[in-house]
Amino acid sequence: MFSSQGPSLRELAGQALTSVERGYDLLAPRFDHTPFRTPDRFLDAVGAALAPLGPFGDGLDVCCGTGAGVRALGPLCRASVTGVDFSAGMLARAREAHRAERPAPRWVRADARALPFDAAFDLAVSFGAFGHFLPAERPALFAGVRRALRPGGLFAFPIGAPPPLTSPWYWAFAGFDTAMRVRNAVRRPPFVMYYRTFPLEGVRQDLIRAGFGVETRPLAEFGRRPDGSPRCRLVLARRE
Template sequence: MEGPRLRELVVQALSSVEHGYDLLAPKFDATSFRTPDWLLAATITALREYGPFERGLDVCTGTGAGLEVLAETTAERPTGVDFSMGMLEQAREAHPEADLVRADARALPFEAAYDLVVSFGALGHFLPGERLALFAGIHRALRPGGTFALPAGQGPRPTHPAYWMLTGFDLAMRVRNAVWRPKFVMYYRTHPRPALLRDLTEVGFVVATTPMPGVGELIVARRNQLSPGAGSSQAAERR
């Protein structure tokens, strides 16, 4: 598959998030934005100590990379949710066995329906003030005792050129969104680990982590067996 040309990427970047991904969808899997197979494999391995799981949901599924994790870790037909119809069409071609739902991840239409929720590479599309709604919706979607698994890679240090490349990208995106509409929300440095653990705890998750050698760690947020819904406050733990 041939990846998108520069002009196509520019058009996408000047669009809204939803329309931009509709445009990019047919060539998305040929870009570096797709979740790499090594990260999917590491997540599958890390999840084995927390299973078995019956039913799974991939939030912001895109073309369906996370559905591959659910196929290996859950017993029932997996579900993927995304708000880009173009991305869902690609996911349907690649994963005809999955149930695919179009919805905004900040208002998930599920209630105590899943044992496992995963999400890959999506946090940059949510502003810090939107994370609580995202995590609260995931909490509601889980059955009591259910697990939300969120891979967290090792970010580059300030001494590494990649650190400044990501910082420069975020700065350029802030300038773009200040002068251009519609906004395209995609940032790399707006979801540091302490903020994620705090927000997950605030909506009612009990949070732990497990190492993924060579990758980083898997944040494992579990809905309390006795909790009737989101909103309780639990202390974050490190496994």
């Protein structure tokens, strides 16, 4: 599926019937050959938007997966880059893929809802992982990121505008989320992956409650919707 090097539909289905952690352990060797890996276009756009706000000292990629975020963090951070993920398989792939990076990234296995860091970073980013967190889990996630940042530290991530009702993507995302809710109602452990549980306004309020000052900036590379609003924004949450 997706390419000759990517997983088959049968493999994806089998992974979705396990837990999130086990599913990504299984998917890790082929993950970079799927559309689930954040495209370089997004990584480069975020890196370019953050560059005028830096340079930064130490950087953290939250839910780093196979380490794609190093592409954005590496040029921005002068001291160190750390990736954190709860999948041992994804971290093993990240170590292999980025062993030549200098300075060498550090890879830490941990649950993003309980990050093991205290005032250790100046910049934290995350790409494409927030569908794995239920709305009720966002406060713990954001509190952990805030704790990991030094005072004045920045948490940055892109967030896309929801597709309009007339878009085929609206119905594709709605159908996927419905299928996942049915799957999780009848099978344990759950596999949490939803496309429509991370709306900008709810996220903004949760960040503010966690102790961040929040602003957003349009990522101009992705254009605007017919109503003039950005198709994609960069959320900038600064630890106050």
